[in-house]
Amino acid sequence: MNFLPSQQRAGPVVWSGIIAATCVLLFLLQRMLFLAVPFLLAIVLYYILQPPMQRLIRLGLSHNAATLIVGGAFLLLLVAAGLVLIYRDAGPSDSWQDMLGKYLSGGLEFVRQTMLALERQFPILKQIKLARTVNSRVSAFTGTFVQKHLTDILVSAAAWLPSLLLAPFLTFFFLRDGLRFKKFLARAVPNAFFEKTLRLLHEVDQTAHRYFQGLFKLTILDTAVLAFGLWAIGVSSPLVLGLIAAMLAWVPYVGSILGCMLVVMVASTDAPADPGVAYMAIGVFITVRLLDDFIFMPMTLGRSLHIHPLITVLMIFIGGSVAGVAGLMLVLPLLGVVMVVGETLGRLITDPRLRARHRNAMALRARQASADLV
Numbered sequence: 001m002n003f004l005p006s007q008q009r010a011g012p013v014v015w016s017g018i019i020a021a022t023c024v025l026l027f028l029l030q031r032m033l034f035l036a037v038p039f040l041l042a043i044v045l046y047y048i049l050q051p052p053m054q055r056l057i058r059l060g061l062s063h064n065a066a067t068l069i070v071g072g073a074f075l076l077l078l079v080a081a082g083l084v085l086i087y088r089d090a091g092p093s094d095s096w097q098d099m100l101g102k103y104l105s106g107g108l109e110f111v112r113q114t115m116l117a118l119e120r121q122f123p124i125l126k127q128i129k130l131a132r133t134v135n136s137r138v139s140a141f142t143g144t145f146v147q148k149h150l151t152d153i154l155v156s157a158a159a160w161l162p163s164l165l166l167a168p169f170l171t172f173f174f175l176r177d178g179l180r181f182k183k184f185l186a187r188a189v190p191n192a193f194f195e196k197t198l199r200l201l202h203e204v205d206q207t208a209h210r211y212f213q214g215l216f217k218l219t220i221l222d223t224a225v226l227a228f229g230l231w232a233i234g235v236s237s238p239l240v241l242g243l244i245a246a247m248l249a250w251v252p253y254v255g256s257i258l259g260c261m262l263v264v265m266v267a268s269t270d271a272p273a274d275p276g277v278a279y280m281a282i283g284v285f286i287t288v289r290l291l292d293d294f295i296f297m298p299m300t301l302g303r304s305l306h307i308h309p310l311i312t313v314l315m316i317f318i319g320g321s322v323a324g325v326a327g328l329m330l331v332l333p334l335l336g337v338v339m340v341v342g343e344t345l346g347r348l349i350t351d352p353r354l355r356a357r358h359r360n361a362m363a364l365r366a367r368q369a370s371a372d373l374v
Contacts, residue, residue: 014346022315022331022338023322029330030323038163040330042170046178047212049074053175067176075168106269107261108138110278117275190358193348200344207336215250221296222246222288226263229284233277235267245285249292251328253316260285311335 029036049070056066115131125131182201189197227242235241245259260282267281312332319331348354 014342018335018338018342019315019318021342022335023318025334025338026319026323026327026331029334030327034163035166036330038166039170041164041167042174043208044212044216045074045167045171046174047209048216049171049175050209051213063179064176067172071168071172071175074171078168103265103269106272107265108135109272110264110268110275111135111138113275191361193354193358196344196348196351196354200341203340203344204337207340208333211333211336218292218296219243219246219250222249222292225291226284226288229288230263230267230281233267233280233284234270235263235277235281236270237266241266254320254328256289 053066053070056069057063061069112131112135115134119126119131182205185201186194186197223239223242223246225242226245227238230238230241241263245263248255248259248262251258263281263285264278268275268278271277315331315335316328319327321327323330
């Protein structure tokens with residue numbers, strides 16, 4: 001009698017290997033970040049453009065024709081968006097340096113006014129000179145940041161632009177040759193493990209497909225709701241702010257904090273005499289984050305990665321410590337893929353019938369190869 005369940009769960013040894021492999025991959029990706037980021041963008045674009053390409057194939061077009069049509073349409077869309085940005089920036093407007101300085105000054109003034117309001121409400125804070133201390137430290141930090149780090153950030157961003165051009169190129173070949181690459185991997189698998197390996201490839205593909213398409217849908221929902229809330233309270237450029245904040249939310253925790261700071265800076269700059277607008281913007285942002293955690297994320301990403309919350313939180317901290325901001329962004333999808341691979345390999349290795357089939361197939365091939373030598 002067989003007491004083993006049909007679907008064995010991964011044990012502690014397998015999960016130790018999954019976590020160790022994820023950390024090693026994060027470390028390697030940090031060393032090859034120049035190629036990892038366009039590769040990641042290409043994977044995201046691949047899973048976004050794959051459904052319209054498959055729809056064209058079902059309509060009767062060949063695989064190559066559908067790839068060319070979808071890739072050409074996406075390229076035209078990128079060119080049109082670039083022309084719109086260039087045309088918009090060509091008009092008379094403030095430079096981005098002046099705009100950044102204006103929003104930063106507005107945010108600092110909001111912090112100063114908030115500290116003064118707290119001192120009026122709580123006299124003990126006035127005795128410890130909270131407003132003066134916070135103001136001096138924030139001013140020193142911003143001045144040091146601009147002098148020491150802003151130039152390095154701009155130079156690094158300019159150096160990253162050529163590598164980002166690889167993303168559309170990689171996406172085109174993912175769409176065209178993705179199925180051929182899967183067949184290439186499947187041919188290298190022994191026949192005894194072939195069925196389980198096909199399932200492995202399918203589960204990895206479906207995990208990445210659900211995650212990235214869910215992330216795309218979540219970004220659209222966050223952008224729409226946040227833009228509507230900011231527009232309702234009178235903040236300028238609500239759609240742009242909503243999109244930037246939604247994309248920053250791809251980085252767990254840190255991205256949400258940066259998005260909230262950006263929204264507060266713009267709101268406090270738009271209404272410097274009315275701090276209530278900035279407080280309402282904070283309320284809108286917190287409301288959207290709550291909707292995101294309890295409604296939007298279960299609808300989009302909730303079914304994509306079946307990982308225990310404790311492991312999720314621990315891996316987020318591990319990813320941040322191993323690979324910085326890139327680790328925060330990559331750790332969850334990478335953990336999901338490694339989890340599927342590790343659990344499937346664990347089932348393959350520990351399955352006695354599959355191993356017996358493999359040994360029997362090797363013995364049959366050996367006898368067949370040496371039959372004419374006797």
